[in-house]
Amino acid sequence: MDWHDIPSLAALRAFEAAARHESLSAAARELNVTHAAVAQHVRALEQDFAEDLLTRQGRGVAATAAGRALAEQLGDGFQTIAEAVADLRDRNADRPVNITVTPGFAGSWLMPRIGEFWSKHPEIQVNINPSCSVVDLRQEGFDLGVRYGAGSWPKLEAELLTEAAYWAVAHPDLVAGRAVHSLHDLTDLPWVMDSYEREQHRVVEGEGIDLAVLDVTLLNTNELALSAALAGLGVTVQPQSIVERDIRSGQLVKLMALRDNGLGYHMVTVPGRSSPNLRIFMAWLRRTAREDRENEKAPGGAGAS
Numbered sequence: 677m678d679w680h681d682i683p684s685l686a687a688l689r690a691f692e693a694a695a696r697h698e699s700l701s702a703a704a705r706e707l708n709v710t711h712a713a714v715a716q717h718v719r720a721l722e723q724d725f726a727e728d729l730l731t732r733q734g735r736g737v738a739a740t741a742a743g744r745a746l747a748e749q750l751g752d753g754f755q756t757i758a759e760a761v762a763d764l765r766d767r768n769a770d771r772p773v774n775i776t777v778t779p780g781f782a783g784s785w786l787m788p789r790i791g792e793f794w795s796k797h798p799e800i801q802v803n804i805n806p807s808c809s810v811v812d813l814r815q816e817g818f819d820l821g822v823r824y825g826a827g828s829w830p831k832l833e834a835e836l837l838t839e840a841a842y843w844a845v846a847h848p849d850l851v852a853g854r855a856v857h858s859l860h861d862l863t864d865l866p867w868v869m870d871s872y873e874r875e876q877h878r879v880v881e882g883e884g885i886d887l888a889v890l891d892v893t894l895l896n897t898n899e900l901a902l903s904a905a906l907a908g909l910g911v912t913v914q915p916q917s918i919v920e921r922d923i924r925s926g927q928l929v930k931l932m933a934l935r936d937n938g939l940g941y942h943m944v945t946v947p948g949r950s951s952p953n954l955r956i957f958m959a960w961l962r963r964t965a966r967e968d969r970e971n972e973k974a975p976g977g978a979g980a981s
């Protein structure tokens with residue numbers, strides 16, 4: 677198809693609507709444009725075809741023979757387009773929601789909570805891909821990414837979901853009798869961290885600590901890092917939600933809370949790409965994050981001191 681030989685689609689839409697309604701004003705209302713814009717489109721088509729397409733008839737317009745033939749075929753073509761769009765939307769309505777998340781977010785925030793979503797929406801399949809790799813949402817077919825940062829990713833829409841609250845923790849025996857006012861008070865101790873949890877690394881570095889000068893053992897997963905901390909092998913920085921239970925049981929002690937200013941987990945999407953299931957899932961994420969914040973502020977909540 678050579679689009680250079682086809683007039684403006686806006687002009688064709690305006691003419692088809694005017695011929696169908698037999699009114700320029702009615703066509704303008706349908707297309708949400710001015711009466712003058714419709715008239716200008718029709719004149720442009722008549723000049724392009726060197727043929728009258730509409731004639732005045734009373735207070736409205738009527739299509740000429742050539743105009744009727746063109747309008748009928750345009751109507752069929754626009755209906756085919758509308759049906760194709762509706763068919764694709766219907767298919768997208770029930771397709772799974774494909775999301776990519778960091779392993780840290782998946783383990784510390786999403787998985788402890790997603791059981792509620794599954795119980796409320798068993799009809800919606802959510803495919804979760806935990807990965808530290810940078811992915812292209814457009815090219816790799818993901819509906820949603822949850823990523824840690826300041827929320828600025830080119831050509832994508834980002835909405836803050838939750839701030840990343842981290843605690844520095846250790847086995848009680850490792851820090852017995854030690855006063856801790858900042859992470860600098862812990863630099864002489866051994867550390868254990870996950871090699872791939874960039875969020876944790878950025879939190880530590882944000883406190884002015886150079887990881888290169890620490891006696892830090894890097895492990896392949898955050899589960900190993902946490903197990904090492906529970907065994908008294910080093911200080912670690914962990915998401916609050918992961919270590920609260922161990923702190924309550926006395927297996928770990930909270931040394932200090934760390935919260936990145938301006939950084940957090942964001943819901944990242946491609947502009948204009950959505951589906952009913954994705955909107956339901958994102959609404960659940962927002963509501964769950966809001967309830968967490970409200971619980972933290974409540975007396976006796978996790979954030980209470």
